[in-house]
Amino acid sequence: MNGLKDYLPKEPMAPIVTETIPSGSEWGYQLKWDGVRILSLLNGGEVSLVSRKLLNKTALYPEVVSSLSELKEQRLILDGEVVYFHPELGRPVFQKVLQRERSRAISTSAPLFTYVLFDILLDGDRDMRQLPYIERHQRLQQIVANKPGLLVADLFNDGESLWKWAEDRGWEGIVIKRLSSPYREGKKHQDWYKKKIAIRLKTEAIAMIIREGRVASLVLAGDDGSYIGRASLGLNEQTKRQLLHYAGLHSGSACWKELHTDLKKEKLAWLSKPLTVEVTFLEWSQDGMMRHPKLLGIQGLG
DNA sequence: AAGCCTACATTTGTCAGTTC
DNA sequence: GAACTGACAAATGTAGGCTT
Numbered sequence: 185m186n187g188l189k190d191y192l193p194k195e196p197m198a199p200i201v202t203e204t205i206p207s208g209s210e211w212g213y214q215l216k217w218d219g220v221r222i223l224s225l226l227n228g229g230e231v232s233l234v235s236r237k238l239l240n241k242t243a244l245y246p247e248v249v250s251s252l253s254e255l256k257e258q259r260l261i262l263d264g265e266v267v268y269f270h271p272e273l274g275r276p277v278f279q280k281v282l283q284r285e286r287s288r289a290i291s292t293s294a295p296l297f298t299y300v301l302f303d304i305l306l307d308g309d310r311d312m313r314q315l316p317y318i319e320r321h322q323r324l325q326q327i328v329a330n331k332p333g334l335l336v337a338d339l340f341n342d343g344e345s346l347w348k349w350a351e352d353r354g355w356e357g358i359v360i361k362r363l364s365s366p367y368r369e370g371k372k373h374q375d376w377y378k379k380k381i382a383i384r385l386k387t388e389a390i391a392m393i394i395r396e397g398r399v400a401s402l403v404l405a406g407d408d409g410s411y412i413g414r415a416s417l418g419l420n421e422q423t424k425r426q427l428l429h430y431a432g433l434h435s436g437s438a439c440w441k442e443l444h445t446d447l448k449k450e451k452l453a454w455l456s457k458p459l460t461v462e463v464t465f466l467e468w469s470q471d472g473m474m475r476h477p478k479l480l481g482i483q484g485l486g
Numbered sequence: 487a488a489g490c491c492t493a494c495a496t497t498t499g500t501c502a503g504t505t506c
Numbered sequence: 507g508a509a510c511t512g513a514c515a516a517a518t519g520t521a522g523g524c525t526t
Contacts, residue, residue, distance in 0.1 A: 201496090220494085236494080283522070401518075416518050417497060475520065476495075491524075499519075505510075 188225050191261050191306040191313070193369045196221055196236055199359050199378035205343040206377060212363050213343040216378060217300045218278045218356040219267030224252055224299070226260040233266075244284065248299045251333030259308050260327070262365075264301035264337070275355050278475075301328055302337040305367055307401045313367035317375075320367070350381060383465055385474075387412070388458040388484070390439050391396065392431050394451045399424040399431070402461065402479070403452065409439070415463055418479030425486050431455065459484055 205213075221236045222245070231249045233241040242249060252262075268280035282298070304312050304324045309386055312320050318339075325336050339361075340346045346358050357380035365375030389402040393414060401416035419427070437458030460483040465474035 239493085414519080419518095455506065473520085476499085477519085487526105488523105489526085492522100494520080496518085498515100500515085501513090503511085503513105506508090 188227050188259070188261060188306065188467075190237070191307070191311060191461075192223065192225070192234075193367070195238075195370045196263055197303070197367050197376060198370055199361075199376040201372075202360070202377040202379055205347060205358070205379055206360050207343055209341075210363055211343065212321075212339040212341065212361050213346045214302065214337045214339055214359045214361065215281065215346065215350060215355055216357040216359050216380070216382050217265040218276045219265045219281045219297075219300070222248070222264060222266045222299065223305075224248075224260075224262045224264075226256045226258060226262070227253060228259075231254050231256050244338070245297055245299075249332060251299055251331060254331055255327065259306065260304065261306040262301050262324070263303035263305060264299055266297050266299050268296075269298050273354070275353055278356075286438070289414045296333070298333060298335055300335045300337050303367060315366070316364045317367075318363040325460065347379065355381065361463050383474075384462065384480075385465070386397060386460060386462050389461050390455055390458045392427060392453045392455070394431075394453050395426075399427045399453075402427075402459075404461065404474070404477070405439070405458075411440070413465075413474040413477055415461075415474070415477040417477065417481050423485070430459070430485060 216352040220241075222241060223234050223238075225232045225234070231242070231252045233245055233248060235241050248266055266281070267276040268284075269275070270277045270280075281297075301324055302321070303317075304320050304327070306312060307323060307327070312323065315323075321336070321339055328334050328336050343358065343360060350356075350358055354416050355377055360377040368375070383448070387407075388405050390405050391403040393400045393403060399419070401414040401419070404412050407410040433454040434455050435459040436454040438452075438454055462480040462483075463474065463477050464480060465477040
């Protein structure tokens with residue numbers, strides 16, 4: 185019999201970003217649970233947890249280890265997402281996961297995390313990876329059925345409805361899986377897709393951050409003129425050159441009396457004529473910043 | 487308070503190889 | 507030779523912890 189590690193992928197199977205939701209009976213749909221990807225290895229009473237990059241996370245999520253303890257006499261490799269489910273909001277809150285990931289000592293009053301499972305790679309002696317996803321999902325449900333702290337991600341058959349449901353309730357997005365698909369490493373497949381729900385905003389770039397004589401990112405202000413973050417995703421070299429040119433033509437003075445600490449160490453080029461930009465981002469952070477902002481377009485650039 | 491660290495996600499640029 | 511693709515590195519940003 186092979187060791188458990190022989191069944192561990194170099195990287196877990198990952199969904200590919202898509203804009204259009206594939207439809208048809210060969211596809212299944214799941215909510216995208218916003219947390220950290222964790223593979224779990226169970227064997228002979230031992231439980232260990234590893235991250236996307238196969239780093240050991242066993243000590244970081246003791247409650248997950250404990251939730252899995254009922255299953256630990258079996259020989260299993262499971263795949264899923266560790267999330268903090270906010271009871272009032274009715275959805276996962278990623279910030280809580282970040283707090284846990286960055287803490288060394290876990291306080292006893294730390295919020296409890298849930299392990300949301302969506303795949304099984306090994307079941308006893310059986311390599312499950314070649315089985316169709318629908319069968320792996322069914323087997324996972326049999327094994328995990330109603331264990332506290334564990335959840336099997338539901339599989340739905342109507343992608344558009346799930347998308348609307350997720351959108352209405354502020355979830356991160358949905359994952360679309362080909363029901364016949366084997367488990368393959370990384371993104372070398374055409375079987376798993378994800379579509380993220382993004383907030384769209386038209387806002388103003390009032391300054392640019394300059395590094396080594398080049399535009400590094402745009403400083404964005406919200407409706408009330410306050411700092412809501414910076415954005416660089418979506419800028420290519422050509423756009424950066426255009427921006428630098430624009431900054432030269434419309435050089436202005438500082439808008440704020442006091443700079444956000446974020447910006448204090450940066451070299452800024454203030455604009456006398458702000459640029460209207462469109463951005464998307466995943467969500468607002470607690471202190472009013474955009475999480476993962478991305479520029480869609482900039483108006484008024486030559 | 488500043489600066490560095492770790493971990494993660496994602497895009498952009500580049501290079502090499504393949505295809506038309 | 508142009509256009510596409512995959513693999514890879516670099517860049518950018520997120521955020522709290524830790525040290526000074």
